[in-house]
Amino acid sequence: xxxxxxxxxxxxxxxxxxxxxxxxxxxxxxxxxxxxxxxxxxxxxxxxxxxxxxxxxxxxxxxxxxxxxxxxxxxxxxxxxxxxxxxxxxxxxxxxxxxxxxxxxxxxxxxxxxxxxxxxxxxxxxxxxxxxxxxxxxxxxxxxxxxxxxxxxxxxxxxxxxxxxxxxxxxxxxxxxxxxxxxxxxxxxxxxxxxxxxxx
Amino acid sequence: xxxxxxxxxxxxxxxxxxxxxxxxxxxxxxxxxxxxxxxxxxxxxxxxxxxxxxxxxxxxxxxxxxxxxxxxxxxxxxxxxxxxxxxxxxxxxxxxxxxxxxxxxxxxxxxxxxxxxxxxxxxxxxxxxxxxxxxxxxxxxxxxxxxxxxxxxxxxxxxxxxxxxxxxxxxxxxxxxxxxxxxxxxxxxxxxxxxxxxxx
Numbered sequence: 361x362x363x364x365x366x367x368x369x370x371x372x373x374x375x376x377x378x379x380x381x382x383x384x385x386x387x388x389x390x391x392x393x394x395x396x397x398x399x400x401x402x403x404x405x406x407x408x409x410x411x412x413x414x415x416x417x418x419x420x421x422x423x424x425x426x427x428x429x430x431x432x433x434x435x436x437x438x439x440x441x442x443x444x445x446x447x448x449x450x451x452x453x454x455x456x457x458x459x460x461x462x463x464x465x466x467x468x469x470x471x472x473x474x475x476x477x478x479x480x481x482x483x484x485x486x487x488x489x490x491x492x493x494x495x496x497x498x499x500x501x502x503x504x505x506x507x508x509x510x511x512x513x514x515x516x517x518x519x520x521x522x523x524x525x526x527x528x529x530x531x532x533x534x535x536x537x538x539x540x541x542x543x544x545x546x547x548x549x550x551x552x553x554x555x556x557x558x559x560x
Numbered sequence: 561x562x563x564x565x566x567x568x569x570x571x572x573x574x575x576x577x578x579x580x581x582x583x584x585x586x587x588x589x590x591x592x593x594x595x596x597x598x599x600x601x602x603x604x605x606x607x608x609x610x611x612x613x614x615x616x617x618x619x620x621x622x623x624x625x626x627x628x629x630x631x632x633x634x635x636x637x638x639x640x641x642x643x644x645x646x647x648x649x650x651x652x653x654x655x656x657x658x659x660x661x662x663x664x665x666x667x668x669x670x671x672x673x674x675x676x677x678x679x680x681x682x683x684x685x686x687x688x689x690x691x692x693x694x695x696x697x698x699x700x701x702x703x704x705x706x707x708x709x710x711x712x713x714x715x716x717x718x719x720x721x722x723x724x725x726x727x728x729x730x731x732x733x734x735x736x737x738x739x740x741x742x743x744x745x746x747x748x749x750x751x752x753x754x755x756x757x758x759x760x
Contacts, residue, residue, distance in 0.1 A: 408618045418608045418730035422743060429740075432760050433750050530618035540629075543622060546746045550633050560632050 364393040365551075366536040368524040370401035371448040371470075374427045374438070377478040378545040379533040380471065381436045386548060390555040396470055398452035399521040401532050408530035412445060430545065437479050446477075446485035449517065450508060454490060456516045457507035458499065468497055564593040565751075566736040568724040570601035571648040571670075574627045574638075577678040578745040579733040580671065581636045586748060590755040596670055598652040599721040601732050608730035612645060630745065637679050646677075646685035649717065650708060654690060656716045657707035658699065668697055 365387050369376035380396075387394045405412065414420040424440065431438030451473045459466035472493050476482040482489050491501045507513055524534060528541050535542045535551060540559065542551050553560055565587050569576035580596075587594045605612065614620040624640065631638030651673045659666035672693050676682040682689050691701045707713055724734060728741050735742040735751060740759065742751050753760055 404618075408616055410616065410619065416608055416610065416730070418604075418725070418728050419610065422728055422730065422741060425741070426743070426747075429750065429760075433753060525618070528618050528622055530616070530622065541622060541625070543626070544746075546744075547626075549749070550629065553633060560629075 362392070363538060364395045366395050366397060366527075368397045368399050368520075368529055368534040368536075369532050370399060371451050371473050371477060371484060372445050373401055373532040374440075374478065375430070375545040376533040377474045378427075378431060378434055378436050378438070379535070379548065380474050382434060382545075382548055383533075383535070384467075386552055387555070389552075392555065396455075396467060397520050397524065398448065398455050398470070398517070399524045399529070399532070400449070400452070400517060403521050404525055404529050404531065407525050410530060413531075414444070434545070437475075439479060439481060441477055441481040443481075443483050443485070446483065448484065450487050450490045451484055452517045453508035453513045454494060454504055456520075457504070457513050465497065465499070469494060469499065472497060562592070563738060564595045566595050566597060566727075568597045568599050568720075568727075568729055568734040568736075569732050570599060571651050571673050571677060571684060572645050573601055573732040574640075574678065575630070575745040576733040577674045578627075578631060578634055578636050578638070579735070579748065580674050582634060582745075582748055583733075583735070584667075586752055587755070589752075592755065596655075596667060597720050597724065598648065598655050598670070598717070599724045599729070599732070600649070600652070600717060603721050604725055604729050604731065607725050610730060613731075614644070634745070637675075639679060639681060641677055641681040643681075643683050643685070646683065648684065650687050650690045651684055652717045653708035653713045654694060654704055656720070657704065657713050665697065665699070669694060669699065672697060 383394055413423050458469050476493050477484045494504050583594055613623050658669050676693050677684045694704050
């Protein structure tokens with residue numbers, strides 16, 4: 361029962377951002393680690409045939425309101441960004457490269473990317489923006505740029521996305537706890553109970 | 561701030577059933593009443609272009625699991641029924657007729673219909689089944705049958721459904737609290753905080 365929790369997310373997913381601000385402390389309460397796994401949510405939408413949430417009539421409007429209210433409910437700073445949706449491939453590739461070097465730095469980078477987009481409204485689809493975020497964490501820009509252009513790193517993002525879809529991911533955040541899938545930031549209370557009781 | 565809460569639901573919606581078992585006690589904590597409003601969810605799906613949840617690849621499988629887990633999490637008896645989805649027009653019409661006679665009886669009837677379907681697996685699309693449920697509550701079958709065939713009652717279901725869609729309903733349960741919409745049984749904790757704080 362001491363397997364790490366898998367946290368699948370896309371940097372462009374607002375509910376993923378909300379979960380990212382709470383999942384580590386939740387897991388830590390039960391002495392559990394979390395594996396952060398950025399994926400390409402567009403590929404999952406293709407697998408399930410689902411449209412982008414915010415583009416659905418009625419549901420899209422509701423969701424914009426629900427995300428803002430959920431952020432206040434969870435006490436997480438949040439501001440809907442000027443550009444949405446956007447591509448998150450540069451950030452995801454950078455994450456996996458960093459993760460191979462230094463797990464803790466990769467986690468810091470992921471938080472910084474999420475917050476740059478969901479609090480400061482920066483365009484994280486642009487490589488110079490991501491490099492700037494990385495630079496503030498002391499990450500070398502040339503090494504970053506070279507790494508994310510390698511076939512290994514490109515393939516890694518694809519592999520992780522495929523693995524998540526194979527585990528049933530159709531939206532994000534998608535969180536696996538001891539084989540049990542939980543979808544959405546609003547399932548954190550169920551995850552809490554699951555960890556506390558060993559399943560219910 | 562003492563307006564009743566509007567609870568829009570379809571008897572065939574599993575998350576509506578879960579919410580139905582908790583919403584009255586939640587509202588009562590804050591001295592609030594709840595207006596129960598059965599609607600035709602199919603019409604809302606048409607308005608939003610959304611497919612039936614359980615028919616979506618990946619998401620459908622997850623949802624079946626999530627509903628069962630959410631029922632356990634909320635401590636509500638639940639069993640996925642043998643026939644799903646099904647038509648709920650007879651039950652909805654019966655509800656509005658009863659509501660015109662006796663609010664309390666209508667609420668009892670609604671609970672009984674939900675439980676007949678979501679606990680006992682009965683086919684509530686069939687008029688004889690609904691009449692049997694009504695009979696156990698002392699409701700006259702002939703009066704019920706005559707009432708649900710009247711144009712007024714048929715129109716009422718349509719009107720309530722249109723009103724809910726006009727308020728943004730795209731799925732169920734859809735709960736309006738002082739003009740604020742909440743979708744899903746999993747938003748009851750947010751409703752609790754909303755009622756406690758007067759909005760957040």
